Amino acid sequence: MSEPRMPIESGVPEMDAYLHPVLKKNYGQWAWHERPRPGVLHHVAKSGDSIWTVRAGTQRQMDLYTIRKLMDIADEFAEGYVRFTIRSNIEYMVSEESKVQPLIDKLESEGFPIGGTGNSVSMISHTQGWLHCDIPGTDASGAVKALMDDLYDEFVKEEMPNRVRLTTSCCQINCGGQGDIAINIQHTKPPKIDHTQVANVCERPSVVARCPVAAIRPAMVNGKPSLEVDEKKCICCGACFPPCPPMQINDPEHSKFAIWVGGKNSNARSKPTLHKLVAAGVPNNPPRWPEVSAVVKQILSAYKADAKDWERIGEWAERIGWPKFFEKTGLPFTKYHIDNWRGSRNNLNSSAHIRF
Amino acid sequence: MAKQMHDTPMLDQLESGPWPSFVTGLKRLAKDNDMMVDLMGQLETSYETRKGYWKGGTVGVIGYGGGIIPRFTELKSDDGEALFPAAAEFHTLRIMPPPGMHYDTNTIRKMCDIWEKYGSGLIAFHGQSGDIMFQGCTTDNVQPAFDELNEMGFDLGGAGPAVRTGMSCVGAARCENSCFDEGRTMRMLVNNALDDMHRPALPYKFKYKVSGCPNDCMNSVQRADLATIGTWRDDMKVDQEEVKKFVAARGRKYTIDNVITRCPTKALSLNDDDTLTVDNPSCVRCMHCINVMNKALSPGDDKGVTLLCGGKRTLKIGDLLGTVIVPFHKMETDEDFEWLEELATEILDFFAENALEHERTGEMIERIGLVNFLEGVGLEIDPNMIERPRMNPYVRTDGWDEEAAKWAERKAQ
Secondary structure: OOOOOOOOOOOOOOOHHHHHHHHHHHOEEEEEEEEEEEEEEEOOOOEOOOOEEEEOOOOOOOHHHHHHHHHHHHHHHHHOOOEEEOOOOEEEEEOOHHHHHHHHHHHHHOOOOEEOOOOEEEOOEEEHHHOOOOOOOOOOOOHHHEEEEEEEEHHHHOOOOOOOOOEEEEEOOOOOOOOOEEEEEEEEEEEOOOOOOHHHHHOHHHHHHHHHOOOEEEEEEEOOEEEEEEOOOOOOOOOOOOOOOOOOOOOOOOOEEEEEEEEEOOOOOOOOOOEEEEEEEEOOOOOHHHHHHHHHHHHHHHHHHHOOOOOOHHHHHHHHOOOHHHHHOOOOOOOOOOOOOHHHHHHOOOOOOOOO | OOOOOOHHHHHHHHOOOOOHHHHHHHHHHHOOOOOHHHHHHHHHHHHHOOOOEOOOOOOOOOOOOEEEEEEEEOOOOOOOEOHHHHEOOOOEEOOOOOOEEEEEEEHHHHHHHHHHHHHEEEEEEOOOOOOEEEEOHHHHHHHHHHHHHHHHOOOOOOOOOOOOOOOOOOOHHOOOOOOHHHHHHHHHHOOHHHHHHHOOOOOEEEOOOEOOOHHHHHHHHHHEEEEEEEEEEEOOOEEEEHHHHHHHHHHHHHHHHHHOOOOOOEEEEEEEOOOOEEEEOOOOOHHHHHHHOOOOOOOOOOOOEEEOOOOOOOOOOEOOOOOEEEEEEEEEHHHHHHHHHHHHHHHHHHHHOOOOOOOHHHHHHHHHHHHHHHHHHHOOHHHHHOOOOOOOOOOOOHHHHHHHHHHHHHHHH
């Protein structure tokens, strides 16, 4: 028997071989850019060189026929180099302006939307969901597809006050991350425990340690070592489920969506912020999750109508105040919006600043 | 010719509408791929029952302990037979892309050919931690698929309690705001920690993200254990002729409402002749005015990086943003890169030794306090690290004179 092949531990490859020649030549030497139209960037280097980038939306989870089609377009209509953005948009770089329109025409004729630049709603960064995750409360690709169908016009235009970055997550680990609007599973009932399995599958002390509110304790159930949950304390976060699958947190009816707004990673104007809960109890309703789309569109239309230029959703809410945010979006304000976690009093109004 | 397709009335509803449909892609693959036929069967079941049916397990490649995401179906008949047997194993290979996710078409075509031979034909560009996700592989095919991708010059990314795949922005390759070589930095940070990536033995995940300017397009402040963000410490550059052109084109009201008054520290003033005055010591490098007037304004010449540590999402103690641990360091010479490599190693080692199981750096710092962390990794305190001084008196200050003397000594240097 031959020796097993050991991996070449090469790590992250060097970028050079994959860079468009104009990008390589002008590396670190760019001067300015403009957006001639939504979905197109024109960068000018200090050398005087120009590069045009055409950005198109993709479905992220791509079959190899779609990928080969995108590569055919790159070879025939662009210059053989592409890159992907953090939100799974594909970018084609061309060194001649005359190539831009034929490239756009070809991409559009093949069903790829051109946009996602500037003050648009870009593609949703999302997770794996039922397609591949071991702990999902919902699907990701399907919810994103349905929502992007609804937001298509906002992707191909740049008509928002500032950029809008959406994320979705299939559990409260929130792999989708922070966003101007984040659409995340929020469980509403404690885990259902299969006591026959806990001792076989789970390392009980580490499960106890995972609980943010110390609601889990070891217990003997029907003569077998297991775990029990103090359901009055339980915040239904699901942290116990990944290390202990017999503590099933996903529930077809009670795992709902919550909608969060105002996450911002950029330092532009205001400091980076985390997103804030604005709606919960939204049903997990495949295949097209219409209730999720309705809430997202409600928030986006209020933001589009009312925010000043360059205000992100969180900045808009801070300026008009949260009472007006709930008024303008039509979302109900409930006791669940009032923080009671550690540091919560920092999130309460300790002033006489009241808007009327 | 593949097995017959299952009825998928719910998934079918995701074929309509203007956005590209992943379901149409899955169906195209299923025409000659039994795994995708059964994958669609299982996914349709999830849509009907609103439940997931994958469990993890142990699948890997020789020489590594991580990087493969194993998935075995849990959708079985009463006698334990998989209901969708061709997709009973549906593992993912996480493969690290080049920095900035640049590709030539030939490379991606080769990847497609390999995945057609060994996998389902489904690839995600990219997963949330920045990997190319080759989704859908049997246990037997994981090793040969990896071997061929590895021979192409690509390596497995991170999974589990390990250093994860890094991300860096397009940066110097195509952005005028780039303040350092983001790609080189990310590649150095990750490739210096490959042992901790490929042989998971850390308390929990550890992420490097690299953004070329404070716009932080890689979300590093919210997601990275060590965020490297470009900045500059001299004056921002102003091309007054371009400022005048901007004002002439967009109007004074637009300029005042959208540039001048949007400055968070009121460092901008529009002069009567439509030129701009910048109060540089007040400027916090937020990027807003540069973003809006990118032809007229740009970062200064004395560029470098700010480092923040401890960003993470909810579980277990709640969301945390990164905290400044190095306000500024140059990132130009080989010595600068070596300094960062050494510091990153210190931080990773400190994390490995001091974090509790399943604790991220942010939680560790919250538990032990920033000062203990800084002392542990050999960094000096700096007032840029705080939003404001403490507001409570619960602190022993009997070392005050020594600490004040240290500060005076540092100031004198």
